[in-house]
Amino acid sequence: xxxxxxxSILVLDDETIVLKRLRPALEKxxxxxxxxxxxxxxxxxxxxxxxxxxxxxxxxxxxDGMQFLTMVxxxxxxxEVIVITGxxxxxxxxxxxxxxAFDFLxxxxxxxxxxxxxxxxxxxxxxxxMQ
Amino acid sequence: MKILVAxxxxxxxAYAVEEAARLARNTLANVTLLGVLSPKExxxxxxxxxxxxxxxxxxxxxxxxxYRESFLSYFEEKDSPYLNREFDYELIEVAKGVWQELxxxxxxxxxxxVRTRLGNPVKQILAEAEEDESDLIIVGCSEQKQxxxxxxxxxxxxxxxxxxxxxxxxxxxxxxxxIVCCLDQDKTSQxxxxxINQMVSIHHADLEVIGMSDGEGLKSEVERKMNSILxxxxxRQINPxxxxxxxxxxxxxxxxxxxxxxxxxxxxxxxxxxxxxxWTKVKRVIKASHSSVLILR
Numbered sequence: 001x002x003x004x005x006x007x008s009i010l011v012l013d014d015e016t017i018v019l020k021r022l023r024p025a026l027e028k029x030x031x032x033x034x035x036x037x038x039x040x041x042x043x044x045x046x047x048x049x050x051x052x053x054x055x056x057x058x059x060x061x062x063x064d065g066m067q068f069l070t071m072v073x074x075x076x077x078x079x080e081v082i083v084i085t086g087x088x089x090x091x092x093x094x095x096x097x098x099x100x101a102f103d104f105l106x107x108x109x110x111x112x113x114x115x116x117x118x119x120x121x122x123x124x125x126x127x128x129x130m131q
Numbered sequence: 132m133k134i135l136v137a138x139x140x141x142x143x144x145a146y147a148v149e150e151a152a153r154l155a156r157n158t159l160a161n162v163t164l165l166g167v168l169s170p171k172e173x174x175x176x177x178x179x180x181x182x183x184x185x186x187x188x189x190x191x192x193x194x195x196x197x198y199r200e201s202f203l204s205y206f207e208e209k210d211s212p213y214l215n216r217e218f219d220y221e222l223i224e225v226a227k228g229v230w231q232e233l234x235x236x237x238x239x240x241x242x243x244x245v246r247t248r249l250g251n252p253v254k255q256i257l258a259e260a261e262e263d264e265s266d267l268i269i270v271g272c273s274e275q276k277q278x279x280x281x282x283x284x285x286x287x288x289x290x291x292x293x294x295x296x297x298x299x300x301x302x303x304x305x306x307x308x309x310i311v312c313c314l315d316q317d318k319t320s321q322x323x324x325x326x327i328n329q330m331v332s333i334h335h336a337d338l339e340v341i342g343m344s345d346g347e348g349l350k351s352e353v354e355r356k357m358n359s360i361l362x363x364x365x366x367r368q369i370n371p372x373x374x375x376x377x378x379x380x381x382x383x384x385x386x387x388x389x390x391x392x393x394x395x396x397x398x399x400x401x402x403x404x405x406x407x408x409x410w411t412k413v414k415r416v417i418k419a420s421h422s423s424v425l426i427l428r
Contacts, residue, residue, distance in 0.1 A: 017321050059367055086328040087367065088158040094210065103240065106132040106158030106329060108322035110264040113133060113161070 006032040007122050008049070012042040012068060013057040013084070018107075022055070025111045026118065039063040043071060050076040052125045053102075053118060058085040058092060066095060073100045078128055080121035084114070132160040132329075135265040137256045137290065139166065139281050140194045147271035147301045148198045150423070152205035154269075155241075157333050159212045163244040164198050165259050166191045167252040172281060191247065199245050212240035252280065253289045260294055267326065268298045291398075291426040297326050298426045307334040307423065309392040312371075313341045313385065314360060314427075323397055323427035324363060330393065330425065331369060338364065338371040339392075343378050395425040 009031045011022050019035040026033045034051075036042035039062050046054075054072050058065035069081050080102040085092065088106035096104050102124070103117045136151040138144035148164070155162050168191055186192065203213060225231045248255040260268050272287040273279060280286035291298040310330055314323070331338050342357045357373060364371045376384045388394055 015321075061366070086325045087332045088329060089332055090157050090210075093157070093159050104159050106160060107325040108266050109132055110266065112264050 006030065007053060007125060008032045008051045009034070009053045009055065009118070010042060010045065010051040011035045011055045012039060012060075012065070013037065013055075014039075014060040015057070018057070018084075021111070022114070025115065029115060029118070031118070031122075039065075039068055043068065046072055046075055051079055053121050054079055054081045055114070055118075056081065056083060058083060058096075059087050066092070066099065069096065069099050069101060078125070080125055082114070082117055082121060084109070132158050132267065133263060133265045134160045134162045135256070135260050135263060135268045136162065136164050136198075137167070137252075137268060137270045137286075138164060138195070138198055139252075139271075139286075140190060141271065141273065141279050141281075143271035143273050143301070143303055144194075144198065145201065145271070146303055147269050148202050149205075150299065150301045151269045152202045154267075154329065154333055155202075156205055158329060159241050161242045162202070162213075163246055163259065163263060163265070164195060164202065165256060166195045166247045167255045168247055168249050169252065169281065170249060195245050195247065199243070202243065213243040214239060252283055252286050253293065256286075256290055257293050260296060265296050266322070267296060268294055270298065270300055272300050272302060274303050291424075294426075295428060297323065297428050300424045300426070302423050307336050307393045309337045309339060310334070310395055310425075311339045311341060311388045311392045312395040312397075313343070313381075314395075314397050319356070319360065319397060320428065324360075326425070326427060327395060328367065328369075330395070334393070336393070338369055340364075340371045340373050341384075342373065342375045343381060344375045345378055391422060393423050393425060395427055397427045 009026055011019060011026070011033060012035075013019055013022075014037050016037050019037060023033050023035050031053075034045065036045065039060050042056075043063060056065045056068050056072075065083060065085070069083065072079050072081055077100070081100065083096045083101045083104045084107060085104075086107040088104070093104045102121045105114060105117060134151055134155060136147055138147060151162060154160065168189075172191075203211065206213065208214060220232050220234055225233075246259065248259060256268065256270075259265075268290055270287045270290055283289070287300045291300060307330075310327065312327055327338070330336065340357070340360055342353060344353070361371065361373060385394060385396070
């Protein structure tokens with residue numbers, strides 16, 4: 001059974017190796033995690049549930065991460081979105097923040113670095129929840 | 132991504148800072164600029180041999196300050212992820228059960244740390260990389276065969292050999308048009324592929340992936356691995372050239388390519404490349420190379 005007060009995180013990356021790495025680490029840190037390797041499935045899921053944090057890759061077949069970020073923020077403006085990418089450019093970083101991303105993280109990264117960002121995003125989510 | 136830029140006072144360190152800034156501008160990396168003061172240098176011109184003549188007027192401290200400003204100059208103020216903009220007061224637990232209201236600034240998206248450590252340069256740089264969990268160490272090196280690192284001329288090569296993360300040895304030549312990547316066919320880490328992706332993006336460079344053959348062409352296992360690497364890049368709209376080089380002429384090939392292109396070598400502990408290209412030869416490649424060399428882990 002999932003505890004009701006756990007922060008919910010959706011992770012979207014077409015590279016399953018990234019999902020395999022992130023899921024256990026985030027679950028171990030106490031988050032409720034759902035992972036998707038297809039953006040179409042993740043898009044479907046966010047119509048059913050508002051996640052508190054979304055972690056999304058940018059370059060993916062089909063709907064890309066930028067479009068997914070837009071979709072998430074339109075549906076749920078309080079969801080904090082962390083963009084991860086293996087092909088970082090200044091333009092994509094700027095665009096991500098313009099679209100409301102909480103943070104932008106280039107690959108490769110260690111688990112500690114993304115966990116730190118998730119913690120900050122969670123603090124913001126909790127602060128907003130209390131207001 | 133966390134980048135550790137190891138610098139000394141030599142002019143090539145400025146190129147390393149420049150390369151780090153270029154990479155950070157795209158990746159918004161957390162960056163540490165690290166200078167290492169050898170104990171001998173620290174006590175120079177000081178009467179008490181036990182004390183350290185370290186302070187803001189020390190030449191290394193001045194150089195670090197200049198590198199910091201040079202790094203920040205790559206970012207427009209409005210876009211800089213390293214600038215602190217909003218100060219606030221926050222209760223921080225300064226000791227167990229003791230809280231203090233401290234002025235904090237949390238608005239910088241990413242961190243730029245400037246640090247100095249005292250001791251052996253290689254040991255201190257590796258310790259910093261380990262403690263900070265760096266993904267990449269960037270270090271400068273002169274184009275001449277002899278590097279002038281203070282205290283130890285072999286610092287770049289020894290870092291490349293000893294680091295657990297990837298190491299980019301930056302030469303003074305900066306225009307990277309092609310990245311020649313000798314990836315290990317047996318075990319290619321996800322991190323190394325991602326590091327190559329970032330390099331290709333930043334330099335808008337062509338990518339050439341080298342497979343190694345034993346003279347009888349690619350064996351099926353090697354071929355399978357090369358195909359999966361090719362597919363990985365094609366899926367990401369990168370069209371790498373694939374080249375097969377006989378193991379017997381690999382050293383010659385690398386030495387030749389390292390004269391003009393960014394040479395990326397996968398040198399993991401279980402790497403095939405490490406077996407066929409002993410470390411002493413890699414050190415020669417780093418020294419002899421006119422362009423930058425990226426050691427991937």
